[in-house]
Amino acid sequence: MxxxxxxxxxxxxxxxxxxxxxxxxxxxxxxxxxxxxxxxxxxxxxxxxxxxxxxxxxxxxxxxxxxxxxxxxxxxxxxxxxxxxxxxxxxxxxxxxxxxxxxxxxxxxxxxxxxxxxxxxxxxxxxxxxxxxxxEFVGEGRLLLDAMKRSARQIFLFLFTVCMLITIFASLVYLIEPAEAGFTSIPTSIYWAAVTLTTVGYGDISPVTPLGQAISVMMMLIGYSIIAVPTGVFSAEVIRSIRADRYSDEACPGCGHDRHEKRASYCLHCGTWLDEETPDPRAENDDAPHDDKT
The missing domain is CATH 1.20.120.350 (Voltage-gated potassium channels. Chain C)
Structure with a gap:
Protein backbone atom coordinates (compact mmCIF):
# COMPACT_ATOMS: atom_id res chain seq x y z
CA MET A 1 0.00 0.00 0.00
CA GLU A 136 9.48 -10.90 1.52
CA PHE A 137 7.72 -14.20 0.85
CA VAL A 138 5.56 -12.52 -1.77
CA GLY A 139 8.45 -12.91 -4.20
CA GLU A 140 8.55 -16.65 -3.59
CA GLY A 141 4.78 -16.80 -4.05
CA ARG A 142 5.09 -14.99 -7.35
CA LEU A 143 7.74 -17.50 -8.41
CA LEU A 144 5.29 -20.37 -7.78
CA LEU A 145 2.58 -18.57 -9.75
CA ASP A 146 4.95 -18.11 -12.69
CA ALA A 147 5.79 -21.81 -12.58
CA MET A 148 2.09 -22.69 -12.60
CA LYS A 149 1.47 -20.44 -15.61
CA ARG A 150 4.31 -22.02 -17.59
CA SER A 151 3.14 -25.54 -16.78
CA ALA A 152 -0.54 -24.74 -17.43
CA ARG A 153 -0.61 -26.41 -20.87
CA GLN A 154 0.99 -29.63 -19.63
CA ILE A 155 -1.30 -29.78 -16.60
CA PHE A 156 -4.34 -29.11 -18.80
CA LEU A 157 -3.31 -31.97 -21.10
CA PHE A 158 -2.89 -34.21 -18.06
CA LEU A 159 -6.33 -33.31 -16.70
CA PHE A 160 -7.90 -33.85 -20.12
CA THR A 161 -6.34 -37.33 -20.26
CA VAL A 162 -7.59 -38.11 -16.77
CA CYS A 163 -11.11 -37.01 -17.72
CA MET A 164 -10.98 -39.26 -20.77
CA LEU A 165 -9.90 -42.24 -18.66
CA ILE A 166 -12.60 -41.56 -16.09
CA THR A 167 -15.30 -41.35 -18.77
CA ILE A 168 -14.15 -44.55 -20.50
CA PHE A 169 -13.90 -46.61 -17.30
CA ALA A 170 -17.19 -45.21 -16.01
CA SER A 171 -18.97 -46.23 -19.21
CA LEU A 172 -17.50 -49.73 -19.02
CA VAL A 173 -18.51 -50.24 -15.40
CA TYR A 174 -22.00 -48.87 -16.12
CA LEU A 175 -22.43 -51.56 -18.77
CA ILE A 176 -20.98 -54.31 -16.57
CA GLU A 177 -22.43 -53.62 -13.13
CA PRO A 178 -26.11 -54.02 -12.21
CA ALA A 179 -28.18 -51.03 -11.15
CA GLU A 180 -28.60 -52.60 -7.70
CA ALA A 181 -24.89 -51.96 -7.05
CA GLY A 182 -25.47 -48.21 -7.38
CA PHE A 183 -24.41 -47.71 -11.00
CA THR A 184 -27.73 -46.31 -12.13
CA SER A 185 -26.36 -43.88 -14.72
CA ILE A 186 -23.16 -42.86 -16.46
CA PRO A 187 -22.83 -39.62 -14.39
CA THR A 188 -23.05 -41.72 -11.22
CA SER A 189 -20.42 -44.05 -12.66
CA ILE A 190 -18.23 -41.04 -13.47
CA TYR A 191 -18.43 -40.05 -9.81
CA TRP A 192 -17.29 -43.56 -8.83
CA ALA A 193 -14.51 -43.54 -11.42
CA ALA A 194 -13.17 -40.17 -10.22
CA VAL A 195 -13.16 -41.36 -6.60
CA THR A 196 -11.43 -44.60 -7.60
CA LEU A 197 -8.82 -43.10 -9.91
CA THR A 198 -7.80 -40.54 -7.31
CA THR A 199 -7.55 -43.41 -4.77
CA VAL A 200 -9.91 -41.60 -2.37
CA GLY A 201 -12.26 -44.56 -2.11
CA TYR A 202 -15.39 -43.38 -0.28
CA GLY A 203 -16.91 -46.85 -0.61
CA ASP A 204 -20.48 -45.65 -1.06
CA ILE A 205 -20.51 -47.24 -4.54
CA SER A 206 -18.44 -50.30 -5.40
CA PRO A 207 -18.53 -52.99 -8.11
CA VAL A 208 -19.89 -56.40 -7.24
CA THR A 209 -18.90 -58.37 -10.36
CA PRO A 210 -15.39 -59.84 -10.78
CA LEU A 211 -14.82 -57.88 -13.99
CA GLY A 212 -15.91 -54.63 -12.35
CA GLN A 213 -13.63 -55.26 -9.39
CA ALA A 214 -10.74 -55.97 -11.77
CA ILE A 215 -11.38 -52.62 -13.48
CA SER A 216 -11.36 -50.97 -10.05
CA VAL A 217 -7.95 -52.45 -9.25
CA MET A 218 -6.63 -51.31 -12.63
CA MET A 219 -7.93 -47.79 -12.06
CA MET A 220 -6.38 -47.53 -8.59
CA LEU A 221 -3.00 -48.67 -9.92
CA ILE A 222 -3.24 -46.15 -12.77
CA GLY A 223 -4.12 -43.48 -10.25
CA TYR A 224 -1.01 -44.20 -8.19
CA SER A 225 1.19 -44.25 -11.28
CA ILE A 226 0.01 -40.98 -12.83
CA ILE A 227 -0.24 -38.91 -9.66
CA ALA A 228 3.46 -38.02 -10.02
CA VAL A 229 2.98 -36.53 -13.50
CA PRO A 230 1.64 -33.08 -12.56
CA THR A 231 3.96 -32.99 -9.54
CA GLY A 232 6.99 -33.61 -11.75
CA VAL A 233 5.92 -31.05 -14.34
CA PHE A 234 5.31 -28.37 -11.71
CA SER A 235 8.54 -29.19 -9.84
CA ALA A 236 10.55 -28.88 -13.05
CA GLU A 237 9.03 -25.46 -13.72
CA VAL A 238 9.74 -24.34 -10.17
CA ILE A 239 13.39 -25.37 -10.51
CA ARG A 240 13.57 -23.57 -13.84
CA SER A 241 12.08 -20.44 -12.27
CA ILE A 242 14.57 -20.57 -9.41
CA ARG A 243 17.45 -20.87 -11.84
CA ALA A 244 16.13 -18.05 -14.00
CA ASP A 245 15.73 -15.87 -10.92
CA ARG A 246 19.18 -16.69 -9.58
CA TYR A 247 21.35 -17.11 -12.67
CA SER A 248 22.11 -14.85 -15.62
CA ASP A 249 22.23 -16.00 -19.26
CA GLU A 250 25.04 -13.61 -20.19
CA ALA A 251 28.22 -15.35 -21.29
CA CYS A 252 31.64 -14.61 -19.87
CA PRO A 253 33.64 -12.36 -22.27
CA GLY A 254 36.77 -14.35 -21.45
CA CYS A 255 35.80 -18.03 -21.73
CA GLY A 256 32.20 -17.88 -22.92
CA HIS A 257 30.78 -19.76 -19.93
CA ASP A 258 27.23 -18.75 -19.01
CA ARG A 259 24.82 -19.41 -16.12
CA HIS A 260 26.61 -17.14 -13.65
CA GLU A 261 24.86 -15.94 -10.54
CA LYS A 262 23.35 -12.52 -11.12
CA ARG A 263 25.31 -11.04 -8.23
CA ALA A 264 28.62 -12.46 -9.46
CA SER A 265 31.27 -9.94 -10.51
CA TYR A 266 33.90 -12.35 -11.85
CA CYS A 267 33.66 -15.57 -13.84
CA LEU A 268 33.85 -18.69 -11.71
CA HIS A 269 35.93 -20.50 -14.37
CA CYS A 270 38.46 -17.98 -15.63
CA GLY A 271 38.11 -15.01 -13.26
CA THR A 272 37.21 -12.47 -16.00
CA TRP A 273 35.33 -9.31 -15.04
CA LEU A 274 31.72 -9.94 -16.17
CA ASP A 275 30.34 -6.41 -16.44
CA GLU A 276 31.59 -5.19 -19.81
CA GLU A 277 30.00 -1.76 -19.39
CA THR A 278 32.17 -0.81 -16.42
CA PRO A 279 35.93 -1.20 -15.97
CA ASP A 280 37.38 -3.89 -13.74
CA PRO A 281 38.35 -2.19 -10.46
CA ARG A 282 40.98 -4.86 -9.84
CA ALA A 283 42.65 -4.03 -13.16
CA GLU A 284 42.61 -0.32 -12.34
CA ASN A 285 44.42 -0.99 -9.08
CA ASP A 286 47.02 -3.06 -10.91
CA ASP A 287 47.63 -0.28 -13.47
CA ALA A 288 47.92 2.46 -10.86
CA PRO A 289 51.49 3.89 -10.43
CA HIS A 290 53.35 2.73 -7.34
CA ASP A 291 55.64 5.04 -5.34
CA ASP A 292 59.31 3.91 -5.30
CA LYS A 293 60.52 4.42 -1.76
CA THR A 294 63.90 2.71 -2.26
Missing part, protein backbone atom coordinates in the same frame (compact mmCIF):
# COMPACT_ATOMS: atom_id res chain seq x y z
CA UNK A 2 2.95 2.33 -0.48
CA UNK A 3 1.04 4.22 -3.22
CA UNK A 4 -1.52 5.46 -0.67
CA UNK A 5 -0.98 8.93 0.77
CA UNK A 6 -2.49 10.76 3.75
CA UNK A 7 -5.08 13.44 3.03
CA UNK A 8 -3.28 16.27 4.86
CA UNK A 9 -0.81 17.04 7.60
CA UNK A 10 -1.81 16.81 11.23
CA UNK A 11 -4.42 14.41 12.58
CA UNK A 12 -5.02 12.61 9.29
CA UNK A 13 -1.32 11.94 8.86
CA UNK A 14 -1.03 10.52 12.38
CA UNK A 15 -4.04 8.27 11.78
CA UNK A 16 -2.55 7.19 8.44
CA UNK A 17 0.73 6.20 10.11
CA UNK A 18 -1.11 4.09 12.67
CA UNK A 19 -3.49 2.35 10.27
CA UNK A 20 -1.44 1.88 7.10
CA UNK A 21 2.09 1.50 8.44
CA UNK A 22 3.65 -1.19 10.61
CA UNK A 23 7.08 0.16 11.57
CA UNK A 24 5.97 1.87 14.78
CA UNK A 25 4.77 0.32 18.06
CA UNK A 26 1.36 1.98 17.79
CA UNK A 27 0.88 0.74 14.20
CA UNK A 28 1.84 -2.81 15.15
CA UNK A 29 -0.48 -2.71 18.15
CA UNK A 30 -3.34 -1.54 15.92
CA UNK A 31 -2.76 -4.30 13.36
CA UNK A 32 -2.52 -7.02 16.01
CA UNK A 33 -5.68 -5.77 17.74
CA UNK A 34 -7.50 -5.64 14.40
CA UNK A 35 -6.50 -9.21 13.53
CA UNK A 36 -7.63 -10.40 16.95
CA UNK A 37 -11.03 -8.76 16.48
CA UNK A 38 -11.33 -10.27 12.98
CA UNK A 39 -10.61 -13.77 14.29
CA UNK A 40 -13.12 -13.29 17.11
CA UNK A 41 -15.82 -12.17 14.68
CA UNK A 42 -15.23 -15.20 12.46
CA UNK A 43 -15.33 -17.46 15.51
CA UNK A 44 -18.72 -15.99 16.45
CA UNK A 45 -20.07 -16.77 12.96
CA UNK A 46 -18.78 -20.35 13.19
CA UNK A 47 -20.27 -20.90 16.64
CA UNK A 48 -23.59 -19.43 15.50
CA UNK A 49 -23.82 -22.11 12.80
CA UNK A 50 -24.00 -24.79 15.53
CA UNK A 51 -27.72 -25.31 16.15
CA UNK A 52 -27.59 -26.03 19.93
CA UNK A 53 -25.38 -22.98 20.54
CA UNK A 54 -27.57 -20.79 18.33
CA UNK A 55 -30.68 -21.86 20.19
CA UNK A 56 -29.06 -21.20 23.56
CA UNK A 57 -27.06 -18.04 22.83
CA UNK A 58 -28.74 -16.67 19.71
CA UNK A 59 -29.33 -13.23 21.20
CA UNK A 60 -25.71 -12.94 22.32
CA UNK A 61 -24.43 -13.92 18.87
CA UNK A 62 -26.76 -11.38 17.29
CA UNK A 63 -25.49 -8.46 19.34
CA UNK A 64 -21.86 -9.56 19.02
CA UNK A 65 -22.21 -9.68 15.26
CA UNK A 66 -23.67 -6.19 15.11
CA UNK A 67 -20.96 -4.93 17.44
CA UNK A 68 -18.26 -6.28 15.13
CA UNK A 69 -20.04 -4.86 12.09
CA UNK A 70 -20.32 -1.38 13.60
CA UNK A 71 -16.68 -1.54 14.69
CA UNK A 72 -15.48 -2.55 11.22
CA UNK A 73 -17.71 0.06 9.59
CA UNK A 74 -16.19 2.76 11.80
CA UNK A 75 -12.69 1.45 11.06
CA UNK A 76 -13.30 1.57 7.31
CA UNK A 77 -14.68 5.12 7.61
CA UNK A 78 -11.54 6.18 9.49
CA UNK A 79 -9.36 4.58 6.82
CA UNK A 80 -11.13 6.54 4.09
CA UNK A 81 -11.05 9.72 6.19
CA UNK A 82 -7.25 9.78 6.47
CA UNK A 83 -6.56 9.06 2.77
CA UNK A 84 -5.95 11.58 0.03
CA UNK A 85 -7.78 9.37 -2.50
CA UNK A 86 -10.30 7.15 -0.69
CA UNK A 87 -11.68 5.61 -3.91
CA UNK A 88 -8.19 4.41 -4.79
CA UNK A 89 -8.14 2.34 -1.60
CA UNK A 90 -11.68 1.02 -2.13
CA UNK A 91 -10.64 -0.32 -5.54
CA UNK A 92 -7.61 -2.10 -4.07
CA UNK A 93 -7.57 -5.70 -2.85
CA UNK A 94 -7.70 -4.81 0.85
CA UNK A 95 -10.33 -2.14 0.22
CA UNK A 96 -12.65 -4.63 -1.44
CA UNK A 97 -12.11 -7.13 1.38
CA UNK A 98 -12.82 -4.45 4.00
CA UNK A 99 -16.03 -3.53 2.20
CA UNK A 100 -17.13 -7.17 1.87
CA UNK A 101 -16.48 -7.65 5.57
CA UNK A 102 -19.31 -5.30 6.55
CA UNK A 103 -21.77 -5.66 3.66
CA UNK A 104 -23.24 -9.11 4.56
CA UNK A 105 -24.53 -7.97 7.95
CA UNK A 106 -26.10 -4.84 6.49
CA UNK A 107 -27.56 -6.87 3.63
CA UNK A 108 -29.04 -9.30 6.15
CA UNK A 109 -31.54 -6.57 7.02
CA UNK A 110 -33.15 -7.03 3.61
CA UNK A 111 -31.76 -10.43 2.50
CA UNK A 112 -32.08 -13.14 5.17
CA UNK A 113 -29.14 -15.52 5.20
CA UNK A 114 -26.58 -13.05 3.85
CA UNK A 115 -25.09 -12.77 7.33
CA UNK A 116 -23.34 -16.12 6.95
CA UNK A 117 -21.07 -14.53 4.34
CA UNK A 118 -19.22 -12.57 7.01
CA UNK A 119 -16.65 -15.37 7.14
CA UNK A 120 -14.98 -13.39 4.35
CA UNK A 121 -13.61 -11.31 7.20
CA UNK A 122 -11.01 -14.00 7.67
CA UNK A 123 -9.32 -12.68 4.53
CA UNK A 124 -8.62 -9.46 6.39
CA UNK A 125 -6.21 -11.44 8.56
CA UNK A 126 -3.85 -11.33 5.57
CA UNK A 127 -2.56 -8.15 7.16
CA UNK A 128 -0.57 -10.38 9.47
CA UNK A 129 1.97 -10.62 6.64
CA UNK A 130 2.60 -6.91 7.01
CA UNK A 131 2.72 -7.07 10.79
CA UNK A 132 5.18 -9.97 10.94
CA UNK A 133 7.36 -8.65 8.10
CA UNK A 134 6.51 -11.61 5.87
CA UNK A 135 6.12 -9.57 2.68
Missing amino acids: SHLKPASEGLRTRIFQIIFESDTPSAKAFDIALIAVILCSVLVVMLESVVPLRERHGSLFYWLEWSFTLLFTFELAVRLYCLERPWQYLRSFYGIIDLLAILPTWLALVLPGAQSLVVVRLLRALRIFRVLRLM
